[in-house]
Amino acid sequence: MLVEALALSAVLFSIGVVGVLTRRNAIILFMCVELMLNAVNLSFVALSTLYGAAGQVFVVFTMTVAAAEAAVGLAIIIAIFRHVKTVNLQNINLLKG
Amino acid sequence: MQPNLFHPLAYTFTFYFFGLTALASAVAFVTRKSPVAAAMWLVNVMFCLAGLYVMLDAQFIGAIQVLVYTGAIMVVFLFVIMLLNLGHVSDLLDARGKWGQLIGLFLGLGLLAEVMALNRHNTIERMIPPDLAAKAAEAASRSAAGGVIGPIAAPLFKEYLLAFELTSILLLAAIVGAVVLGKRRTNAR
DSSP: OHHHHHHHHHHHHHHHHHHHHHOOBHHHHHHHHHHHHHHHHHHHHHHHHHHOTHHHHHHHHHHHHHHHHHHHHHHHHHHHHHHHSOOBGGGOOGGGO | OOOOSSOHHHHHHHHHHHHHHHHHHHHHHHHOSSHHHHHHHHHHHHHHHHHHHHHTTOHHHHHHIIIIIIIIIHHHHHHHHHHTTOOOHHHHOOSOOHHHHHHHHHHHHHHHHHHHHHHOHHHHHHHSOHHHHHHHHHHHHHHGGGTTTHHHHHHHHTTTHHHHHHHHHHHHHHHHHHHHHHSOOSSOO
């Protein structure tokens, strides 16, 4: 089942990339990043059946980083929403001057 | 790998069931317009992945996948979606134009082809040194007596102790950052 799990991980990661490239809603973009992190976690767990439990330790670290990233990212989105009243990335172009 | 109690055919069927459900839910997640529907499909993906983790003999990871990802992170996402009240028509039309979507699709397919070429069966078998696989199998059979959490906890608190402690600093920084960013400024300068 290792090859199937790694293939599923690759497909899920690519779906996440396509989501990041094609969507403009900032929150859905963040959720696509979470999907990519989940795909990487799946390949960690699949390979840990061969290489021992160290892969599962890294999954714990990845989940911690994902939680921190979600907290800070959503705080940034809320702070931006107070200014421009939208989460559509097309309308968030303050850096263009 | 520890021997599991599944019949091989039932194992394969359940594995493919969870995998294909995760795949279909991921496609639905990317294509939904409403953020709440997308979040619900993503929750479905994460549940299927938790099932796959259990089938790959990572029961503890499956449990914290449900607890942390679907129970905590996705709930925070739903809180923010509902706090910002994102349901207006102007917000729902968020996909890029036809060319943007085509370019995104082709980039995604190209990435998929690259990763699949790396993932082919013989590549994986070539990457694994034969003695390492034997060592890992030996270690897995030895640690089976320590339960499911023991083999994860031992390297976490011995080999990766520094990374574990740095994680706490990362979480503290994230909490402080989220509070500072989310705080409403009373006297705008």
